[in-house]
Amino acid sequence: GDEHGDEHGDEHGDEHGDEHGDEHGDEHGHGSEDPHFWFDMNRMATAAEIIGADLAEDNGDVFAECGSKIADEIRSAEQDVRALLESVPADERILITDHDALGYLAEVYGYEVAGTVIPSGSTLAEPSSADLVELVEVIEDEGVQVIFANTADPTTLAEAVAAEAGNDVQVVTLFVGSLGGPDSGAEDYVSMMLTNAELISGALNAN
Template identity: 30%
Template sequence: MRIFSPFLILVLGFWFSPQVASANELRCLATTGMIGDLVQAVIGQRGTVEVLMSSGVDPHLYQPTRSDLAKVLASDVIFYNGLHLEGRMDEAFTRARQSGRSVCAVAEQLPKQLLLHEGDDPDAHDPHVWMDPQRWRRVLLAIRDRCVLLDPDGQEIYESNTNAYIKQMDDLDAYALEVLRSVPEDARVLVTAHDAFGYFGKRFGFEVVGLQGISTESEASVQDVNRLVDLLVQREIPAIFVESTVPEKGIRALIEGAKSRGHTVQVGGSLFSDAMGDAGSWSGTYLGMIDHNVTTVARALGGSAPTNGWRSTQNVSSSESAP
């Protein structure tokens, strides 16, 4: 395990510092916490960030309120994921553009070849890009570029903040590769409530299967449940995962279905798919969310990870990993 660098302290310092924007500071709005966290990392104290969707909120189903629209129109720049993640917010983004706000769909800034397809439609892409820190790093760069464009005087700060955060992302990515490699090869199957882990699977060599599709808008059918129960039984998959933004009933149906056929499946833990954990907690940060997911998946599927995950590696070496 790599020794953790001290940048975390620096970056966390930005998060927990009270911020008051002066007239010429950037007022940023982000739809999801995963985006807001990156914006915060880039701007540091040179502006403010507000996040529309809190922990436990499903962006696929999120309906903006009147006060959200007011926040959109009161911002200098709106960062949203795009690729139809925020499927019910198109009107709000259109109004923001019409009123002269800077609007940036961050995941749509990635080269097309880095995006995964949704089904057979070549124009439909999987929006869950944050699940791969290497791809999400490009989103950080897109946010940095937009901030520099809007506030050229802050260029040096934005670049330096971005570089510090990239080191964190790279370190976490290296941790994830190492820890997830400890899962036996035939156990590298990640079964979750909806198809949010495609990029995770691509990056870390896991087969991923979601009960619901890429979006949570359509419910799982009986056929979907039966198909996954067959998979659990045939492959003897020991653990499946609930998600903080998706009701558990689908996952419970899978466990019951497998049980009725004599195969015991555990809930391997709750993963953060489309929202981070509670504000102020470690999993309420982008890095903490990925750390939690990686560590939880590795342990539930027979791998090994340090007791407190990646965060603990800042002070301990791999020899102290938990069994």
């Protein structure tokens, strides 16, 4: 009994744990799934409807109505976000970001994430000097003039990469993982997404 238990633990627990860590942890930081699903506004609208309907079962129809209302607001704002992001010419829709957080946005609106300062979804990982040299090359090759960072994280590394790349590369901070305070333009989800779309399209269209 004990022996088998230990064996089983070693075989599956440790090995699988390590394998999984190597396979997904290093690559993405958050596991194999990108957790930044809120950059897909239609997914968020559907979630609001599902949650509202779920709560309505025990608490009354007002929750379903509320979920539908929020979903409508999100879908309406998504049209504005789409118009802003699609105003960028297709060949300019190239994103360099501080970490891998804009995958959903890129997929929905036809952008390419060409490189990240931190080579994973985690903001805790440390890029090697070789990673940074490679990123500077990508920025130069693609003719990119903007690195998008996160208001919630230090921008020191992104600024160092921008300086190294030269050619007036700017660092623009987006609201990636949290809302902004009063008067930030990102006080709630819808305004956060609109502000991010304005910042992205404004920076890329200025090139």
